[in-house]
Amino acid sequence: MTTAIVVLGGGYTGVMSAVRLARRIRHADARVTLVNPTDRFTERLRLHQLATGQPLADYRIPELLKGTGVEFVQGRATRIDPNRREVQVASAGGERLVAYDYLVYAVGGVTDTTSVPGVDMHGYTLDSPAAAARLAERLAELESRGGGTVAVAGAGLTGVEAAAEIAESYSALHVMLLGRDEPGSMMGPKARRYLSRALERLGVEVRACAEVTKVLPDAVELTGGELVPVDALLWTAGVVAAPLAEEAGLTVDAKSRVVVDATLASVSHPSVYAIGDAAAIRQAWGEIHGTCQSGIPTGAHAADTIARRLRGKKAMPFRFGYIHQPVSLGRRDAVIQFTRPDDSPGRWHLTGRAAVLYKEAVTSSPPATYRISRWVSIPTRALARTGGRASRAVAAR
Structure with a gap:
């Protein structure tokens, strides 16, 4: 029977995983479905620009998925049943159940507005x-x-x-x-x-x-x-994960992130892969913190792992190291701190006009990366050069 793979969340990590999956399983009897509340792809790295009245490019998720064969479902995931392997989705047309054999949980996180009164x-x-x-x-x-x-x-x-x-x-x-x-x-x-x-x-x-x-x-x-x-x-002080995974009974940490093993599979429900801000991921040097820089590689790795499992091959552990902290300082200035793999500062940094160009290249890279990924499987290490300081994909809830 056809293997159903569902990706929840159409942010930086979810779109990466869906596009990569489509390429990796193109010769398998499998289908990929991406679920997100809106058809607009949100560039989280640019929302501070939108908050100051600057117009942004209007990317649409169906366009980013065009030619991949991925089905897009516009709706909000309201419940996951990991035992029956079903996701309940609310949309303009009503409620529906979407069945899966593998689930990629990419619902991200939101700003913590509950810890401080008011x-x-x-x-x-x-x-x-x-x-x-x-x-x-x-x-x-x-x-x-x-x-x-x-x-x-x-x-x-x-x-x-x-x-x-x-x-x-x-x-x-x-x-x-x-x-x-x-x-x-x-x-x-x-x-x-x-x-x-x-x-x-x-x-x-x-x-x-x-x-x-x-x-x-x-x-x-x-x-x-x-x-x-x-x-x-x-x-902007703090991020919390969406409660969807915890409500479904998946093992989560104190921040409601899905606890995963070395391959990014849920430790309690191996058919679920959690990526980006939605996952508690540890490396030899410590725990990954939510950034677009780390999120996109997790999306690619989850896709590669599911594809390997479909071919009967052993899943490989996820390995990641940070390379930079790109920060815009308005439209005419920026500073880039290059880092060690554990995100501690390295010797080099970049400032001024060169940093502005670097930062813009990094921020604008995800849509281009998705287009390239339709035809070429970019190494996950190279994907760390995309994105920047924060992914925090819009939650599919």
């Missing part, structure tokens, strides 16, 4: 184009009124890019970057100094060791009780 009610996120558009409306409103204070909570790379983009795009706004650590703390000292000077040049007020404990309609409360008035708050 974030879910008063904070903005970059979880989707719609969320970014809501922030864009607010920023434009504040600019038209002559100014205001915009706080970005979270001094990780997503927060840094967003703060720089907002400050560059809206001269009337006062932008604050709030975080437990210094911006770019994971970078080497030279790259970190360059990043700090760039934020200073853009007029971003950086407050390190400033942990937000509560969000109010017009202010944030910091540790110690200090109230900081704000007109808008963008929350």
Whole structure:
């Protein structure tokens, strides 16, 4: 009988896995189905641009899958039954069950808006184009009124890019970057100094060791009780996985990520492969953290492993090492920290115009990679050069 392979999630990792699967199983009696709530492919790496009113390319998932034979189902996965091997999907046409022999779980994660009181009610996120558009409306409103204070909570790379983009795009706004650590703390000292000077040049007020404990309609409360008035708050502090896997009874970690073995198969349900932000993946040097850089190779490896199993071959362990931390600082500046495999900073970094070109090449590479992957199986190590600081694919729930 025909082997059914279902990919849940049409983000960076899910599309990579579906396209790669289609090539790898082209001579087998198997079919691939990709399920995602929308037919639009979201470039998560560019949502901070969308939040500042910049137009983005309109990629559609069916177009990215064209010629591969992958069936696209537009709908939201609401339940997984790993024992019956079925996924319940809600769509405009109603509920339907999609059966599978192998499931690739690529639903990604979303911003954690529940750990701090008030974030879910008063904070903005970059979880989707719609969320970014809501922030864009607010920023434009504040600019038209002559100014205001915009706080970005979270001094990780997503927060840094967003703060720089907002400050560059809206001269009337006062932008604050709030975080437990210094911006770019994971970078080497030279790259970190360059990043700090760039934020200073853009007029971003950086407050390190400033942990937000509560969000109010017009202010944030910091540790110690200090109230900081704000007109808008963008929350980028932390990511949580979608609850779909946990609800299905798969073994998950404290962050609701699927616990996988060395081949990326679920330790509790081997017919399920979890990839990207949805998976808790360990390597010899430590645990992988969610980035597009690591997510796309996991999608390719899951596809290769399923194809090997269909041919009766032994599954191979996933091996990965980071190579860079690309960070945009507005449209005219950037810094690239090259890294060791464990993502610790290496000796080299790149800045200025060369870094802008590098960052743009990395950010724009996934759609081109999918097109090439229809005809050529790119080595997973080379795929680490695609994407960048954050994948966080839109959850299929």
